[in-house]
Amino acid sequence: MDDQNKNLILATALSFLVILVWFVLFPPEEPVTDPNAPVVEETDTARALPPAQGGDPAAPVATAEGPREDVEAEAPRVAVETPSLSGSISLLGGRIDTLALRDYQEEIAPGSPNVQLLSPLGSANPYYALFGWAPGGALGFEDVPGANTLWQVEGNDTLTPETPVTLVWDNDAGLTFRRTISIDDEYLFTVEQSVENATGEPVRVAPYGIVARQGEPDTTGFFILHEGVVRMSDGELEEIDYDDMPELEADERWGPNADVIPVTENGWLGFTDKYWMTTLIPEPGQGFLSVAQYVPGRDAYQTESRLPTLEVAPGEIASSTQLLFAGAKEWETIREYQNDRGIAGFIDSIDWGWFFFLTKPIFAVLHWLNGLIGNMGWSIIVLTLMIKALLFPLAYKSYVSMAKMKELQPEMEKIKEKAGDDRQKLQQEMMGLYKKEKVNPASGCLPILLQIPIFFSLYKVIFVTIELRHAPWIGWIRDLSAPDPSSILNLFGLLPYAAPSPDSFLAIISLGILPILLGISMWLQQKLNPAPTDPTQAMVFAWMPWVFMFMLGQFASGLVLYWIANNTITFIQQYAIMRSQGYKPDLFGNIMRSFQRKKPQEK
Structure with a gap:
């Protein structure tokens, strides 16, 4: 699997999310x-x-x-x-x-x-x-x-x-x-x-x-x-x-x-x-x-x-x-009632969905954390930490592979120029380069694929369980099952008028604090990933954080909070691992040169 195929898988996954968002904003x-x-x-x-x-x-x-x-x-x-x-x-x-x-x-x-x-x-x-x-x-x-x-x-x-x-x-x-x-x-x-x-x-x-x-x-x-x-x-x-x-x-x-x-x-x-x-x-x-x-x-x-x-x-x-x-x-x-009164399968009266094998344990852990912490918002953040800890071994291999892929981009560009329109020669040269440098391009896809069912499962949990209904987090977030009520259109409450109604056509641009933080966290995480060599793909990926910021603005606050926490933890992990591999991420530099190889110390 080459870099383009990996990006195709990622784009497909994101497209699947876009479809979900469309139905969320315009439900039948x-x-x-x-x-x-x-x-x-x-x-x-x-x-x-x-x-x-x-x-x-x-x-x-x-x-x-x-x-x-x-x-x-x-x-x-x-x-x-x-x-x-x-x-x-x-x-x-x-x-x-x-x-x-x-x-x-x-x-x-x-x-x-x-x-x-x-x-x-x-x-x-x-x-x-x-x-x-x-x-x-x-x-x-x-x-x-x-x-x-x-x-x-x-x-x-x-x-x-x-x-x-x-x-x-x-x-x-x-x-x-x-x-x-x-x-x-x-x-x-x-x-x-x-x-x-x-x-x-x-x-x-x-x-x-x-x-x-x-x-x-x-x-x-x-x-x-x-x-x-x-x-x-x-x-x-x-x-x-x-x-x-x-x-x-x-x-x-x-x-x-x-x-x-x-x-x-x-x-x-x-x-x-x-x-x-x-x-x-x-x-x-x-x-x-x-x-x-x-x-x-x-x-x-x-x-x-x-x-x-x-x-x-x-x-x-x-x-x-x-x-x-x-x-x-x-x-x-x-x-x-199921356990003490013998009502068989009564817990399944809650709509756990197709991923019940994930939604049930995820909610059980979330409920346990809420019992310890006493706040569903902080419980979601701690749950995210636990999920990231479980996926860390895979993530580590993925981030190391991404760092090596970024290092190889100049050589990959040379191979593409040399091969021209000969796709077979391009593939052979690319595979030879991967084998020589011991790089597996597919290793970066697995954590993404695993994250998709976890995302949908947590979305299902937040959407259907009554424990999230009217559950507060901090300050202005008083209901984690509802969208962020703050709005950039009234400067988050500083101006003397209310935010647009969720049913208003202005709702999609009435971004709250959490959706904006989501867009920023997605952008920061994206800066650590190898940029697609195809200009069209690069442009699509560059706009993706901001598109999702608007599209997910009307999602439940609990889900947006999970995604912010997930992106932030992922960014910290990836940044630390890449630094440990000898690469210094340049977050605010040109996307095509977002990593610079450290010079080895002279003996």
């Missing part, structure tokens, strides 16, 4: 919408739920009291109060449908409201969880509680980690249904459903849980991030984007646009956003049907866990338990 819009309650099919003898039972968030359902939205607004509620959550449960249907996250605000600004995760019917975007029973055998839908059933509270009327609540409904035909809901200090609900049979005849019912959405969710809509259905089925992770759900194939028992997976032992499913998630989790070891479905004509999306049908003998009580996660995708919390 990703429409999304969501549902309500179930449209389930028969499991054994348990029948499908009709619209009035399962509920249709898109269209009001007439009841004896009036349209569902009006009834819902007047329905009594049970309060939910925990250290992490606040909200309520509607006794109409027993839906968990109002939930806010106490520890997370919409914006950094003081007074910003808490993030609202779940919303009831009648709101702009209904999003809730519903549990119930599907009838089987001789039972009809009027014999089991549905979405319009008005439950009664039995005992305590406020759900806290110390006080579960129990809802009860009697069908006046010998069946009494109870639902006991408990919650921990974080985001995990436990929903135990039971039915007591006093009819004198055996009955068959199938318990289910549903997470439903209605209307278009407010999503990031960026191609590297999954938002939509996420589910684990016996160790197999599946992700379905919202816009792919209408394209789901029909299931002969569940109808059109339904994806049904029989789960043997362990699984979970629900909807995931960038930072938040609502997930149904049947008890570990419990088999069930995992259903992701789009309801045509109603712009409705839903996930359902249908458990096996239970036969309840006369005088007996049958029960079924499911878990519901509704909250923030905190790595430590989710990992604890």
